[in-house]
Amino acid sequence: MSLKGPAKYREEAAKTIHEKPEVRASITAATRTFDAHRVHAWGQIDADRWRDWARDVKTHLLRNLDEYLEQAEERLTANGAHIHWAETADDALAVLSEVVHAHGIARVVKAKSMLSEELGVNGHLEGLGVHVRETDLGEYIIQLLGQPPSHIVGPAIHLSVDDCRSLFSERLGTPLDAEPDELAAAARDALRAEFLAADLGISGGNFLAADTGTVALIENEGNIRLSTSLPRVHIAFVGIEKLVPRLEDVSGLLQLTTRAATGQPIGIYTSLIQGPRKSDEVDGPEEVHVVLVDNGRTKLLADDAAWEALRCVRCGACLNICPVYRQTGGHAYGWTYSGPIGAIIAPGMLGLEEAMPLPFASSLCGACTDVCPVRIPIPDLLVHWREQAVQQGLAPPTETLGLKAYAKLAQSPELFGTANSVLRHMPLQLGGRALPVLGGWLQERSAPRSSKKSFLQMWKEGIE
Amino acid sequence: MRASLFATCLCDQFYAEACADAVRLLRHLGVDVDVPEGQTCCGQPAYNAGRPEEARGMATHTMHVFADAEYVVLPSGSCAGMIRCFYHELADEGHAESLASRTYELSQFLRQVLNVDTLGTGLQGRRVAYHHSCHALRELGVEDEPLSLLAGCGAEVVEWEADQECCGFGGLFSTKLPEVSAAMADRKLDTLPDIDFMTSSDGGCLLQLSGRAAKRRIGPPFVHLASALWQGVGP
Numbered sequence: 205m206s207l208k209g210p211a212k213y214r215e216e217a218a219k220t221i222h223e224k225p226e227v228r229a230s231i232t233a234a235t236r237t238f239d240a241h242r243v244h245a246w247g248q249i250d251a252d253r254w255r256d257w258a259r260d261v262k263t264h265l266l267r268n269l270d271e272y273l274e275q276a277e278e279r280l281t282a283n284g285a286h287i288h289w290a291e292t293a294d295d296a297l298a299v300l301s302e303v304v305h306a307h308g309i310a311r312v313v314k315a316k317s318m319l320s321e322e323l324g325v326n327g328h329l330e331g332l333g334v335h336v337r338e339t340d341l342g343e344y345i346i347q348l349l350g351q352p353p354s355h356i357v358g359p360a361i362h363l364s365v366d367d368c369r370s371l372f373s374e375r376l377g378t379p380l381d382a383e384p385d386e387l388a389a390a391a392r393d394a395l396r397a398e399f400l401a402a403d404l405g406i407s408g409g410n411f412l413a414a415d416t417g418t419v420a421l422i423e424n425e426g427n428i429r430l431s432t433s434l435p436r437v438h439i440a441f442v443g444i445e446k447l448v449p450r451l452e453d454v455s456g457l458l459q460l461t462t463r464a465a466t467g468q469p470i471g472i473y474t475s476l477i478q479g480p481r482k483s484d485e486v487d488g489p490e491e492v493h494v495v496l497v498d499n500g501r502t503k504l505l506a507d508d509a510a511w512e513a514l515r516c517v518r519c520g521a522c523l524n525i526c527p528v529y530r531q532t533g534g535h536a537y538g539w540t541y542s543g544p545i546g547a548i549i550a551p552g553m554l555g556l557e558e559a560m561p562l563p564f565a566s567s568l569c570g571a572c573t574d575v576c577p578v579r580i581p582i583p584d585l586l587v588h589w590r591e592q593a594v595q596q597g598l599a600p601p602t603e604t605l606g607l608k609a610y611a612k613l614a615q616s617p618e619l620f621g622t623a624n625s626v627l628r629h630m631p632l633q634l635g636g637r638a639l640p641v642l643g644g645w646l647q648e649r650s651a652p653r654s655s656k657k658s659f660l661q662m663w664k665e666g667i668e
Numbered sequence: 669m670r671a672s673l674f675a676t677c678l679c680d681q682f683y684a685e686a687c688a689d690a691v692r693l694l695r696h697l698g699v700d701v702d703v704p705e706g707q708t709c710c711g712q713p714a715y716n717a718g719r720p721e722e723a724r725g726m727a728t729h730t731m732h733v734f735a736d737a738e739y740v741v742l743p744s745g746s747c748a749g750m751i752r753c754f755y756h757e758l759a760d761e762g763h764a765e766s767l768a769s770r771t772y773e774l775s776q777f778l779r780q781v782l783n784v785d786t787l788g789t790g791l792q793g794r795r796v797a798y799h800h801s802c803h804a805l806r807e808l809g810v811e812d813e814p815l816s817l818l819a820g821c822g823a824e825v826v827e828w829e830a831d832q833e834c835c836g837f838g839g840l841f842s843t844k845l846p847e848v849s850a851a852m853a854d855r856k857l858d859t860l861p862d863i864d865f866m867t868s869s870d871g872g873c874l875l876q877l878s879g880r881a882a883k884r885r886i887g888p889p890f891v892h893l894a895s896a897l898w899q900g901v902g903p
Contacts, residue, residue, distance in 0.1 A: 221851045614708040
């Protein structure tokens with residue numbers, strides 16, 4: 205299956221809700237667990253202070269991004285890494301092609317990376333005739349199923365253990381009643397062979413410290429450590445917003461990220477990569493390439509409000525708490541990044557028209573911003589994109605007419621009262637055909653019952 | 669003490685009796701209540717739809733209507749949140765902030781301004797689920813106020829795992845993405861504990877949850893918080 209683009213959000217969401225109720229159940233259970241762990245982990249630290257600090261570090265970085273990018277390039281080059289600048293996904297994939305051809309790469313192992321999903325790395329490699337294997341357990345599962353990730357941190361959280369049992373039984377020959385531990389062991393066996401045979405390891409980067417030229421990677425399974433150290437070549441795709449000024453900042457940010465993501469004080473493995481293996485070292489790749497990817501990020505940075513979204517550390521906490529995301533999981537959103545964060549970066553990175561209706565796929569409940577470790581004002585940015593959508597003529601004409609008329613009426617109290625009284629006496633089932641607003645309501649709910657008299661009328665008549 | 673009730677467009681039409689109960693409750697507590705003429709809508713539907721210009725007109729109108737109010741009390745956390753958190757973006761900042769500082773959601777007013785904790789025994793032995801409306805909870809920080817007031821009427825506020833999750837109303841969201849919105853309501857309804865009634869500070873949430881429950885032919889009675897508290901005063 206492939207992602208259908210944001211435009212199909214409503215249809216895809218409805219399909220998931222009606223045809224795959226088990227997805228809702230899996231997503232709700234998993235995200236509630238993630239969030240409970242976050243609450244616990246934040247309770248152990250002065251989370252509000254940490255979040256202020258993290259916000260300020262990333263804000264400073266974004267305001268001085270050009271300087272830090274140059275510094276990072278200089279340090280990484282001095283460390284012996286090759287630096288590439290990719291303005292677009294195609295530029296990034298061209299670097300990949302070059303490396304594949306230069307080294308005669310036949311087999312690739314991939315660490316979990318949302319940026320590589322955004323760029324379409326797997327499809328590109330397959331097109332080059334290169335075998336590519338995802339090595340994060342969740343990513344491995346969905347790769348076998350031919351699905352994209354449904355969550356930034358837990359790519360397979362829309363699946364149940366039973367889904368995995370039948371998949372592994374078919375593909376790896378495990379018994380149908382295998383325990384999760386047995387399934388993980390079977391995956392480990394299959395992946396070990398992949399690691400040993402691979403010529404190229406591909407990763408993303410959680411952070412890139414400009415002062416030392418260090419790519420920092422967080423994980424629990426050890427597959428990132430193997431993917432970045434066993435094959436003779438390593439490519440890290442790093443979004444330009446992933447920079448931080450100092451290695452010292454990484455220490456705090458990675459702890460806050462894991463606490464926000466899964467409630468862990470720190471990931472099981474933290475890899476700090478500064479370049480290729482040195483002559484006196486026994487482990488590590490012979491060649492390291494760091495591809496600094498823009499792909500719409502400077503466009504987002506140029507937006508005077510939405511730039512704040514670039515502070516995102518991709519912890520997934522806003523997805524976990526989001527009552528909209530929980531009903532469908534990520535696939536319905538139609539592109540790589542789903543949930544509240546996806547809805548505010550899509551318009552900047554893809555273009556607003558392409559991202560519609562994602563800024564409207566929110567009840568503006570505000571739960572997301574309460575859990576964001578870098579304090580991105582997500583509901584404000586959703587409203588910001590809605591304003592832009594209205595200005596660009598992307599809102600439905602009936603809504604424009606309706607709200608303009610409503611606003612006019614609301615400033616003429618007598619007319620407002622008359623209009624309300626007419627509506628109160630209108631049979632709403634009939635109104636549903638005439639007014640799209642009512643149609644949407646009546647599709648899923650009974651007609652609301654108006655009070656016998658409006659309160660303002662009751663007040664005029666006197667309240668006892 | 670004088671308080672001006674802002675009924676809000678939605679409660680005026682769909683929860684008129686709850687507005688009347690808010691008046692009765694405030695009078696019972698010795699407040700001189702008035703309902704300024706000309707009040708309509710706070711402008712939130714337009715603001716949230718990305719139409720600040722239309723919202724500005726409604727905000728300016730509302731600020732004019734309540735210019736002389738000592739306190740503005742609303743049977744709605746969402747509309748109170750609109751005035752408190754967003755009017756300063758739409759209208760003259762000084763005026764907006766002055767109105768914001770005088771504006772309260774009903775339970776917030778009872779607890780924070782009137783310092784009421786016990787109202788009566790009218791809800792003695794009643795098992796109640798409280799739905800935290802998102803804007804009362806997250807914009808106004810109203811969390812304990814309604815719970816302690818309900819408990820102060822003798823009600824048992826029953827634990828509910830989804831009590832702080834959004835009901836899926838979200839104004840126009842409920843009609844633009846009705847399937848997702850209804851699924852959100854179902855999550856609330858399907859986790860409701862065994863109760864006598866469900867209550868909330870916001871008419872929009874009640875309209876959504878009761879409308880969905882009626883469509884599914886399930887659910888407990890839904891009572892606006894103003895009516896529940898007035899009932900709580902007892903005989």
